[in-house]
Amino acid sequence: MEYRFRDIEKKWQQHWEKTQAYKVSNTSEKPKFYVLDMFPYPSGAGLHVGHPLGYIASDIYARFKRLKGFNVLHPMGYDAFGLPAEQYAIEHGVHPAISTEQNINNFRKQMDNIGFCFDWSRELRTSDPAYYKWTQWIFLQLFKSWFNPKANKAESITTLIGIFENEGSQAEEFTAADWKNFTEKRKQEILMGHRLAYCGIGEVNWCEALGTVLANDEVVNGVSERGGYPVVKKKLRQWYLRITDYADRLLEGLETVEFSDAMKEMQTNWIGKSIGAEIQFPLSISPRRGEEMEEIGAKLKRPGFGYPDYKVDSEMSFENAKRMRREPTEAESILWSALRSKQTGYKFRRQHPVENYIADFICLDVWLAIEVDGGYHTTVEQKEADDIRDSRLKELGFTTLRFTNEEVINKIDIVVETIQQKATELKKTLPPKTIGGPGPSPLQGEAGERVTVFTTRPDTIFGVDFMVVAPEHELIEKIVPANHKLPVEEYITYVKSRSERERIAEKKITGCFTGAYALNPFNGREIPIWISEYVLAGYGTGAIMGVPCGDERDHKFAKHFNIPITNIIGNYYNGEEANATKDAILENSDFLNGMVMRDAIGVVIGRLEDREIGERKVNYKMRDAAFSRQRYWGEPFPIQWKDGVAIPLPESELPLLLPEVDSYSPGPDGEGPLANIPEWVARELETNTMPGYAGSSWYFLRYMDPDNKQEFCNRKVSDYWNQVDLYIGGTEHAVGHLLYSRMWTKCLYDLGLIGFDEPYKKLMNQGMIQGSSRFIYRISWLGVFKPDFDFSKLPIILVSKNFRNSWVHGEKESIEKINDEVQKVLKNAGITSMHTFSISELHVDVNIVDGVELDIEAFKKWRNGEYSNAEFILEDGSVYAPLSPGEPARPSHSDGGLGVRSTYICGVETEKMSKSKFNTVNPDTLVEKYGADTFRMYEMFLGPVEQSKPWDTKGIEGVHRFLKKLWRLFYDEVKGKIWNDGKATDAELKVLHKTIKKIEEDTERFSFNTAVSAFMICVNELSDLKCYKKEILEPLVIMLTPYAPHIAAELYAELAGGEVINASFPKFEAKYVAESSKEYPVSINGKVRTNITISLDVSQQEVETIALANETVQKWLEGKTPKKIIFVKGKMINIVI
RNA sequence: GCCCUGGUGGUGGAAUUGGUAGACACGCAGGACUUAAAAUCCUGUUCGCCGCAACGCGAGUGCGGGUUCAAUUCCCGCCUGGGGCACCA
Incomplete structure (x- = not known):
């Protein structure tokens, strides 16, 4: 009886289905075990051999655990929303639901073939309203929650409202009373800045020609990959998830899960926590002065990029500032107590340095300086000094108010009122602050008066030779003087056409000087401000300080643009390349001179904080997750917009069904296709849809309780199944899906909806199976065709791999051989008008290639006989020509045996497995x-x-x-x-x-x-x-x-x-399996020379005796005494001579 | 560019904690069975040298160094394939 696998497999698959052998119960005496595969997207191409790799692995493990006595949950379903189905819909007019359904059926059939033990009664589809009802529901919970930093967890937004009602907000600068007076709209705006799911403004790659938003990898060299149309950045209202609030918990959580070290490292790097300082650099030229400015800028004749022409003892002014703050005059004390803590509605600082001056009081919001004059201001010299100071302050854009000691002491009310009036007046003349909404851009705030940078190396502050600001930074348009506008705009246009990826990866150094300068906050040194594509607005503060001697990238930048380099690290810097050491002793660094760099970090931060020009800061590379797409095939947001305020739909109205549309093309102004539906727009519903990862962020919970109509998952059930014990999937999900679903799990946990805050206890990464592509080499005709030329007469000639290779390398023999053949064929075909050709490489279906040998007969039938009349120049130079009429069919090489066995050899390359490369194996x-x-x-x-x-x-x-x-x-x-x-x-x-x-x-x-x-x-x-x-x-x-x-x-x-x-x-x-002896390898100086079988229980002494007595050992010893004999029990013996 | 990961015979790979490099399988070569083929079985197979053979010798885990009695394994530098880099999933 032979092994009839087809019958056996069919029989058992039917049997298992009939007996529901893999149906899993939510109650069991046995210990539970949850094995999960990463959610597949049901693509139209079906499964190829790469897909089942992980499924087979998880299936083996699930079955193994079952044999070991566990109650095993091993479900499968589909991440059914997604772009490819939508793209297919746009191209073919087929509703994504229909093509998705077909694809799923195909997937299912293929999976059933392989005999998996999935519990199919729990199958999920994210596009099923019964499923996405709960995706929408969870979204609403995120919308209605905020992250309380004190509790380090998510809470209902009502607790935040309570805080605002009772205490107001220090950070947002309003009191409890203010809050009560705010309009509902204003309150909602403030709350939006705290919700875990929130709305903001974000930039997308917009392609007008395709009428769609593109992913970074769909943008190549500033144009769309499909079609090559121009792409620009477009600002759109977007939903975000406040994943950055969870950054620390996502890091801590990694310690509790069994992921590979590589995976943990990738996530840690992605989160990118770094500790350093935020430093404010005042601008040298006020943006408020507009046109007048460049004249001054030009007049000032700045000496290159070097030091300004005045030198300041910064230590002096700094010490002065500190001392004077400690020992204020009576008048100053009185005024300070009236100005402090925003009593006037404006934030004042005292003894604040501006360049090398120290203003008594200053409000940076409205560029107002207050000077209180003591008796010594009456001398002529002092008067002159005051004038210089006033005019410089004016130059910088400040308005100065002067009061005498007496005025302050006796008429404090009038003084304060004057200040208030002036401030209010100034505020009106200020350019309107851009209200960027609570989006992820850090570029808002008091832009226009200083540049804020984040650095992990504040100790290098005196090595700052330039600054680089993101080209899209809002500050740019305000600071660029007219004579620099043109090149800056040109550069920004260039950057706008680049994807983030390209910008980061660009090796070439590009950039543009803005014409503006910042001032080193410690010594007033002027620092040229540049823009360059490698600084992204979304990272840190969107601006960096360039320290060429300590940072390789900055060094290259400085060298490229000839910016003079300040060496603050002495011999550690060789002038050729940067040195990022922290061990150097600082030089040219003012009050830091002589200090070791790593110690200086804390000192600088301390001074920054003392002077209120910077602070210790933790920065994350991770940004909040963009959570909306201008697409059709995704979950609709259960949100209505009334008067610009997002109102959640009542939970009773869920699911909000995805409506039918006539066209899958985007709506007006880059909005999603839902914006094309009048009824949808009339109901003021959100027109964005959720991204692919919405449904996949929590699906592992739904498998536990897939049919629950009351809740997303019953708490008792999720308590039983708990975490996924084994999660299998590819590393391509390392930072996307895995971080999002970890965050969702933490939110659900914080809100008390589940009892664990890490979804996946153990993660197994499966490798990718790549395709091995095969190529054929076709002669491509180049030449002049007569107008009436009959193209069907053109013969198809294919040359075997080595001929092509030697042809490429210009080997005479091959060239002649191919030429001869080509001329012959052309002559036979009666073509004389052309004679040149090239050889092109074409993918051929791997399934008709045996190893590297082409199955010629199968190839001729391929693609409906496209190559049925092709002629082949085989590896040995023989020609395999089409049959002449009446000639009996020839066996192809694989039918073997008859005649000369020459073959057509194909080229080989490893690539991604893809239908278009004909390298998929079904x-x-x-x-x-x-x-x-x-x-x-x-x-x-x-x-x-x-x-x-x-x-x-x-x-x-x-x-x-x-x-x-x-x-x-x-x-x-x-x-x-x-x-x-x-x-x-x-x-x-x-x-x-x-x-x-x-x-x-x-x-x-x-x-x-x-x-x-x-x-x-x-x-x-x-x-x-x-x-x-x-x-x-x-x-x-x-x-x-x-x-x-x-x-x-x-x-x-x-x-x-x-x-x-x-x-x-x-x-x-x-x-x-117990053994009593072992055949030991015996090495002389580490090289194995012989084997000796020795009982396992002998001592080192005995082993040495036995080994030295051995004939081969004797031969190698040549009479010498061994220096040392190493004996590892059960492993080996090594004799050192 | 940055982060992660891999590189071992003709091929896929093994060597679990620093201890006999190449298990197992493919392919290939030779043989047995058979009229023949398929199927099955047996033998050999890292490379080089010597040799009828056995035995033996040398080299060898991407490249170049280092640590160690001993390195595919640990350290330093480089080359190279793959994945990710935020709207593919």
């Missing part, structure tokens, strides 16, 4: 040919699951042979059943138990490839021993169940009766 054809069990085991046998590798079908035969060999331990072709009840020998038991141990260990650590090898070794050894004993075979079959469930079920049913999937994993017994 699992269906392999399952059809070899069976699901062979396919499963072969995918595992290919190598470690977590490693990427190109697919090669060669080798599947070996696994198939193994299963046939296993079968022959049970059945003989002639005799039929051959197993017996005989008592197993020691040798047989040893083979069995060695295998049990290996399979158990390997399965537990996901080393499935070595487990398959162990099965092969076991079957080989049992075959050699001619062991057909039930005592051995039965445990073997149980062990095999996770890997090859069909054949195991069949053999087990015959052998023992019953269902193997409910059996128990065999127990390993050490006594059967």
